[in-house]
Amino acid sequence: MKVIYSVLAILALGACSNEELNLKASSVETTSSGERWSEVETYEGNPTWVIEIDETETYQTITGFGGAFTESTSHLLMKLSPELRAEVLKAYFDSSGCDYTLCRTHINSSDFSLKSYSYAPVEGDLALAHFSIEEDRDDIIPIIKQAQGISQSGFKLIASPWTAPPWMKDNRAWFGGKLLPEYYSVWGEFFSKYVEAFQSEGIDIWAVTVENEPLGNDSHWESMHYTPAEMREFVVNHLSPSFEQHGIDAKILVYDQNKGAELEEWSEALLTDSVLKANIYGTAVHWYNSTYDWFPASLQRTHELAPNHHIISTEACVDAEVPHWRDDAWYWKKEATDWGWDWASPETKHYHTKYVPAYRYARDIIGDLNNWVEGWVDWNMVLDRQGGPNHAQNWCIAPVIADTTLNEVYYTPLYYVIGHFSKFIRPGAVRVALDGYERDGIMTTCFKNEDGSYALVLLNMTDANMPFEVRLNGQAWRYNLKAESIQTVQIQN
CATH class of the missing domain: 2.60.40.1180 (Golgi alpha-mannosidase II)
Structure with missing residues (x-):
């Protein structure tokens, strides 16, 4: 290669x-x-x-490594000078840099958006006649296209929704709630329209996850809840048929939340269903259940239940921290804390100890790779010195931090840690x-x-x-x- x-x-x-x-x-x-x-x-x-x-x-065979094109990341990159923006994208996508080959973006808004928005804002628009990806034309779409122009290898793109439009949900809100059964088919068509709209922009969607974190969150940002049975119903009878009707070959990944006991529970429910298995590519996972444990037993069990299916880690980041600017030493010290440091339940508190950010990244990637994971995707590629912009004030750290006022960026040690994998373990590599x-x-x-x-x-x-x-x-x-x-x-x- x-x-x-x-x-x-x-x-x-x-x-x-x-x-x-x-x-x-x-x-x-x-x-x-x-x-x-x-x-x-x-x-x-x-x-x-x-x-x-x-x-x-x-x-297993590797699909790739990379990060996410969030609106926050894309907005910041668009505010940098054209020269510095090109430098950062080259650092991520050129063969001289990390050479990313697997990335993610959000369908509708996420917590790392400037505001809550949907591509189908008109209530009762069952035909999705007003569907539009106009919200992404100022930032996400041009940044993805610029990255495409830089990448010599090309990269696959996974798209995930945080929530359906509020008018399709039982609580009529951006946060929490469930998709109403009468809108399952409309929501399935929404996915197809999204994939087709991005294809018309020259951006292929390689895979979708059904829902980012279907177990939900505590209502600080966009979310929507599913049970395993509800996700199975949506995929088998609505999403997969819509893709088939429209000739869409995007792969479908289920679950898309943390490793550990919840992953095992969902895998037992979903991957033992022969009808569902015929309609999905595999399982997506996140790392937020612990600052040190990669939960190998849950990954092994997921693989055992469906050895011909695939496991992709679709999100990870140093969360609940404001970035440390030009301070390499901090990223090598055991000082970082996560959401669970303050908020984990007593029975899971021990999983959320202080940790070394550089170790957490490398440890999770190696632990995942040694337990059948085929791709690993970081969260935001670029954030500002506050850990945003983020309409939920859910501050996090990215491998590259940008100060758009100074037109400067800081490549943290995390950027180089990821590159030890993405630069040298290429798509098609076999463990x-x-x-x-x-x-x-x-x-x-x-x-x-x-x-x-x-x-x-x-x-x-x-x-x-x-x-x-x-x-x-x-x-x-x-x-x-x-x-x-x-x-x-x-x-x-």
Whole structure:
């Protein structure tokens, strides 16, 4: 693949090779001490541990990695100078940057919109004659199209609704409530109109989730509730038939909320239904049930129930925090808290401890990848120094922070952490087994790309360096995994 070769060319000065089979290895690291995708020299001493790549045992195939085109992100990017806007989008979508290949956007407004809005604002418009995506023409659509023009690889786009128009709901409100049964078919047609409208703009919707967080929230922002049975009814008898009638091949993902006990409950209900399974692509998950646990048992159970279906992590962010501007050290300290620090129930409070933001990102991605997740999508790509704009005042952190008054941006360490995966584990890559990789405070995962190259990602959450040796087919390379760091080793024929 062109992207992998270009990255390896940049790292060629630090590569070591085996002449007999012409295998080459190179490595980059991001550390708490300031390295950012920095080249790693080979290690000449004795390793502390050995990792063996076993390509004979394979698992899931990767769809991609990326972030979300929210109205907040798009609005901020449009307020930057054209030059700085292009720089940020290149940082995310060019092969010299993170090279994102899987992204998300919202259908109607979300909490990360400037206001609440719907594409079907006219009450009682059962034929959706007044349907319009005009609200997105000032920001979301032009930013997606500019990103399309920058990306050499292309990216898939997932679209998710936070709520139907209030006039379709039992509480007639943006927040909470349920879709009234008499509007199920209209809401299914709404999805089709949305996909067709974006297609007319040159933007293909690869997949939709039925509902962002169907268990709801505490009414601070757009939401709509489903039970598993209600979601099944909507998909089987309304959404899927509408897609079929309109010739739409967008994939359907169910659930779209947190891993853990709720995921297992929904998977047991939905993935044991043969009729529903025939109409869906897989399951979408989020990370907000814990600051440290990626709930592997729930992911394993979801895979076991439907091994031919797919699991995609569609949302994650440092929530309930105002961004720290140009303060790399904060992102490597155990100081961040989440919503659950204040609001979790007593029985789940232990899941919401203080955490290191850089570790949380890398830990969740590696934990997900090692448990059948095929794609991982961050939330907002860009936010301002307050953690918005956000009409719900639900402040969060993004990998890139923008100050539109100064026309400046700050690439936080989180941007570089995500890049350790998105740059080097490409769509079509297959996870392969590792032997000897388990260490306290260390996490690893490894993938074989379609071009035959390998990407081994290692996370060191300890305060000690860890010299290691990686072996593949009888050949070996040694590197030093620094304390408080993430490193990606590449091996190529």
